[in-house]
Amino acid sequence: MSLPKGLAEDVSRNLVxxxxxxxxxxxxxxxxxxxxLRLASRVAAVREAAGFAAYAxxxxxxxxxxxxxxRRMSGGVELWPVMADCExxxxxxxxxxxxxxxxxxxxxxxxxQVEMRLVAxxxxxxxxxxxxxxxxxQSPELAxxxxxxxxxxxxxxxxxxxxxxxxxxxxREWFAKALESDKDGATDASDRLAEMDGVEFVDAFDESEExxxxxxxxxxxxxxxxxxxxxxxxxxxLDEDVRDDSAGDKA
Numbered sequence: 598m599s600l601p602k603g604l605a606e607d608v609s610r611n612l613v614x615x616x617x618x619x620x621x622x623x624x625x626x627x628x629x630x631x632x633x634l635r636l637a638s639r640v641a642a643v644r645e646a647a648g649f650a651a652y653a654x655x656x657x658x659x660x661x662x663x664x665x666x667x668r669r670m671s672g673g674v675e676l677w678p679v680m681a682d683c684e685x686x687x688x689x690x691x692x693x694x695x696x697x698x699x700x701x702x703x704x705x706x707x708x709x710q711v712e713m714r715l716v717a718x719x720x721x722x723x724x725x726x727x728x729x730x731x732x733x734x735q736s737p738e739l740a741x742x743x744x745x746x747x748x749x750x751x752x753x754x755x756x757x758x759x760x761x762x763x764x765x766x767x768x769r770e771w772f773a774k775a776l777e778s779d780k781d782g783a784t785d786a787s788d789r790l791a792e793m794d795g796v797e798f799v800d801a802f803d804e805s806e807e808x809x810x811x812x813x814x815x816x817x818x819x820x821x822x823x824x825x826x827x828x829x830x831x832x833x834x835l836d837e838d839v840r841d842d843s844a845g846d847k848a
Contacts, residue, residue, distance in 0.1 A: 600637055608637045615646045623653035641670035652679065657686035674701045678712040682719070690720035711738050711747045715754055727762045734758060749779035753786055760793075769793050 600608060611633035618626035630643075630650035637643045648663030661683040664676045681696040696702075697717040705713060714733060721730035734755045738747075756771035769790065776786035 600640070604636060608633050608640070608643060611636070612643065612646050615650055619650060619653050623650065626650045627654045627656075639670075641667045644670065645676065648676070648679075652683065652686075655686065657683045661687070674704045675706075675709055677701045677705060678709055678716050681713065681716045685716065685720055685723060690723035693717065693720040707738070708745070708747055711736075711751055714738075715751065718754060718758065722758065722761070727758060730758045731755070731762060744778045744780075749775050749781075749783050749786070752778060753784040756786070756789070760789075765793065 599605075611629045614629040615626045615633070618629065627650040630647040633643050634647045644663050644667040648660045648667060651657075651660035651663060661680060664680045664683065668674070668676050668680075677696065677699075681693040684690070684692040684696065693716055697713055697720070702710060702713050714736060718730040718733040721727075721733055734751065738745075739751055739755055741748075752771050752775035756768045756775055759765075759771060760768035772786050772790050772793070775784055776790060779786055
């Protein structure tokens with residue numbers, strides 16, 4: 598659907614703001630998405646952006662409705678995994694698993710299929726099926742040594758599932774593999790490894806602040822020296838007064 602030039606520019610500006618803010622300030626991104634939605638609710642890209650903004654703010658029911666609308670308009674299947682994850686967010690992991698077995702999954706590209714596998718494994722964990730979650734993630738994509746945009750997240754999810762199942766040695770190995778492939782910092786694999794190794798990080802800035810609040814022993818208090826001098830002068834004055842009084846008594 599085409600929009601008049603002025604309206605199209607307004608919608609585009611709001612969509613740009615959604616894209617720029619969705620990671621750093623999802624609430625504000627959500628606000629821009631609502632403006633775009635009021636301006637052009639019959640545009641698939643607007644409904645999709647509104648869905649992702651709602652998803653980022655954990656408004657899963659609203660996100661699912663927007664994704665469904667965008668899918669009806671575009672006819673594509675690329676939103677299928679995130680729609681299934683919305684079902685998880687709504688406390689319906691069984692529906693997410695059902696979606697993982699639908700024909701739409703076969704129409705997804707490789708990245709979409711991996712994403713669907715991650716969602717299905719998450720749904721298994723929601724149901725307390727840890728072993729099934731581990732098996733769900735075991736795939737040629739996990740075993741491959743090639744690095745793709747989704748590799749770090751897949752390895753991380755597998756490591757996390759292993760750790761939850763008490764398989765710590767294997768979990769550490771896969772957290773290390775996730776870190777190795779995580780060039781963009783998409784996971785906190787390094788922190789998880791440090792935690793497993795018992796490494797604690799100290800905030801050097803905070804430590805220096807605490808040290809600055811404590812007065813070092815070798816600092817000379819100039820005020821104390823001045824006070825000592827004043828005391829000496831006062832003592833001399835008192836001694837002189839005493840001598841004068843003694844002389845008066847003798848007279």
